[in-house]
Amino acid sequence: MTAIGQPGLHDGYATDVAELCSDLLRIDTTNPGDGSGPGERQAAEYVAEALEAAGVRATLTEPRPRRTSVLARIDGENRDLPPLLVHGHLDTVHAEPRDWTLHPLSGDLHHGCLWGRGAVDMKGTLAMTLALVRAWARTGQKPRRDLVLAFLADEESTGEYGSRHVTTAHRDHFAGVEEAISESGGFSITTRTTRTGPDARVYPIAVGERGTAWMRLTAHGTAGHGSGPGQDNAVAELVHALSRLAAHRWPTRLVPAVHTLLDALDQTLGIRIDRDRLEEEAIRLGGLGELFDCTIRNTLNPTVLTAGQKVNVIPSRAHAEVDGRFLPGEQNAFVETVDRLLGPKVAREFINCEEAVAADHEGPAFGAMAEAIRSQDPHAHPVPFIQSGGTDAKAFARIGISTYGFAPLLLDPHLHYYAMFHGVDERVPLSGLEFGVRVLHRFLTAH
Helix, strand or coil: CCCCCCCCCCCCHHHHHHHHHHHHHCCCCECCCCCCCCCCHHHHHHHHHHHHHCCCCEEEEEEECCEEEEEEEECCCCCCCCCEEEEEECCECCCCHHHCCCCCCCCCEECCEEECCCHHHHHHHHHHHHHHHHHHHHHCCCCCCCEEEEEECCCCCCCCCCHHHHHHHCHHHHCCCCEEEECCCCECEEEECCCCCCEEEEEEEEEEECEEEEEEEEEECCCEECCCCCCCCHHHHHHHHHHHHHHCCCCCCCCHHHHHHHHHHHHHHCCCCCCCCHHHHHHHHCCCHHHCCCCCCCEEEEEEEEECCCCCEECCEEEEEEEEEECCCCHHHHHHHHHHHHCCCEEEEEEEEECCEECCCCCHHHHHHHHHHHHHCCCEEEEEEEECCCCCHHHHHCCCCEEEECCCECCCCCCCHHHHCCCCCCEEEHHHHHHHHHHHHHHHHHC
16 A cells, blocks of 8 residues: 655654664563562653653653653644643563563564564554654644643553553643543554455544453451361352352443444445344454454453462462453443352452543544544544553543544554554564554644
8 A cells, every 4th residue: 555645744754663663662661560660760761852852841750769651742733722632651561582583672673563562552652653743843843733742651550650640740731631542543454345345444443441340359268177178168269259250141232332333344344243143243253353342241350369378278268350341331230240249258349440431433533533544544444442451541531531542553464453462472563653653643733
């Protein structure tokens, strides 16, 4: 595909985005979620230096040593319009080097892709933003409205040292902001429109997220010798409760954005997705099915189980952690169902609980994003979708800011985007990043 050029956008952005992404990938910002790890300080300083070199004043904020975020602001052409927030996170999850083809901190360009932990989640997107800011500095161009920038710590945990910190300690930085863009949306999924028709590219733009309910469960029992009858066994009680949770079938419910997504896929593909058999349809549609398979119902998965210290000792308590996600408007019903399934002998407490968030999938912001993508790809079919996971959007929703998942990427059809998130051999096509810079330029100078 030949992309439409951007008038006045300096060609140097292509070199910039490769250098910026590679440099960021080589900085270790692993966030184990337990307070350890190297922190985001080095990456934050790198970002701040890149912004300052482009004439943009940057502020570092650090609620805990080395847990650092960067805040900045760029004046737009029309100061009367509400500012737009562009936010992203600096931290990454752990990567085991022995499992990777290239070292996860290599940042190397290999077979057209930049490799490293964070390539898609989400240092590649941060590099696109920085490359665009540097291109504007060279050309004298400006976004249409003021841009508020936030490069954040701690998204891969609870956001306590990142988005939650800046939305409280630096609330004034976001004054007047109503909408934002961030990760996990605007990427291409190549598909055949019909069995004999041409290929098309679907670009899902995230317009919401399911709510988060991370819970710690505790079962109490009677300690004793492992050879005894064990009639009040905390481990057994907890395992039975986890089995009930895992076996529960949550009912299907389609929120408006998912309705719109399915209708758009029907039209794009020239087929009819059976609303009564959505699980089977998600499997049949492959990558497109991943756009709705986790957002048509609530989910709950046991993830951590700890109990006991010795094989012949019955422990007095057992613990588990579960990852729960619920649809908009479902929080109370979700928690009531969980408590019923756990039963009276298992106690529940929240590790993290955040309401589902949503943005307007029929408003002008979504339309401007769709237009920006189509300006660079005439075969594009932008569609709304709900993210199955969670992002810093939840913290910004608390102060009245709606976030869209819009980190545009043109991907090779054989590169499985979702498998890159927290997966082995995470990588992002350089050509895809270059495409993203052009799309962001179009969107931010037009909207």
